[in-house]
Amino acid sequence: MITKKAEYAVIILAELASHPKGAIVTSKEIAEKRLISVNLVVQLLSLLKEAGWTSGTRGPSGGIRLVADPAAITLKDVIEKVDGPIGITRCLFSDKPCGDRTHCSLRGIWSKAQQSMLDVLEEATIQELAQAAISDC
C-alpha cells in the first residue's frame, strides 16, 4: 500500500508548488496548513531534498524552496522516493520469476495490473495537484 508518508510528501510538494515560483515557506507553515505533524514534515523534507526537488536555508527567515519543475515531478516519483520500489505483490520485487519455474502466468497478471496503476501515477504531476486546490487526504 502507498503509505501515509508518501501521501504527505505529495501534499507537501503540492503545497510548495501552490506558492509563487521560488517562494520560501517554512516547515511549520506547511505543517499547520496541511494538518501534518511538524516532525513528519521535517522528516519528509529531508527525502525531498535528497531527490533534488527542494532546497532549504536555515536560520531565521529560512525555509524551503521548490527547486524542481513541479510539472516534471510525477506521483510515481514521489511514492518511490518515500516508500521505495512499488510492488502490489511480493513476487514483483524480484526481477526474475519466482522459484525455478520458467514462466508464471500469475506474475504476468500482477505485473499488468500494477503497470496499469502506475500509468495513472506517472501521468499525474505535482503541478496539476497544485492547481486544483488540494486538501490533505
Added chain:
Amino acid sequence: MITKKAEYAVIILAELASHPKGAIVTSKEIAEKRLISVNLVVQLLSLLKEAGWTSGTRGPSGGIRLVADPAAITLKDVIEKVDGPIGITRCLFSDKPCGDRTHCSLRGIWSKAQQSMLDVLEEATIQELAQAAISDC
C-alpha cells in the same frame, strides 16, 4: 499490498480448476504440488469454502472439490475475500473524502489509479490461470 495469503488462495483455486470438473483433491496434495505449507492451505480453504467456491468432504478418501465456475471467479474476488477490501491508500477505505474538506483532488487520482488496477484484476479469472499452467509465485 496484495498479501501472500491472497496469492496462495489464487494458486489453490487455480490448482483445483486444473483438475477435471468435480474432481476431489486433498489439501496435502495441493500443498505439496504448489509448495505451500499444508497449514496455510487448510486455513485458506476455510475462506474459500465460506465464499462458496469449494466444498470439502472429511475422512479418508475425502478432500476438496471446486463447486463454483472457475470462469466466474475473478482475481479481485479472491483477493477481497482473503485480504478484505482493497485500497492502495488509507483514504480510499472511507467512503467520504477525508477531513471536512469538500473535495480532494488527491483522492481522485488514487481512486483512478486503483480502479485502473482493479479493472485488470476483475478481468482475470481462475479459469484462465488454470489453463495456462501456472506455477507458484
Added chain:
DNA sequence: CTATTTATAACTAATTTGGTTATATTATAG
C-alpha cells in the same frame, strides 16, 4: 549571543503479515 530554522538519526508503540499450533469433527477402511 540567542532565537529560529533546517538537517539527520535513532527510537518507539501499534498494526499487519506470514505462518504455526491445537483441538474438534467427520467418514472410511478394515
Added chain:
DNA sequence: CTATAATATAACCAAATTAGTTATAAATAG
C-alpha cells in the same frame, strides 16, 4: 467398532512494517 485420514475452526506467535516522536546538531539573522 476402532484406528486413521481427512476437513474445520480458532487461537496463537514472531517478525516486519508503519506512523510518528524524540534528540541532537548545524547554520544564520538580528
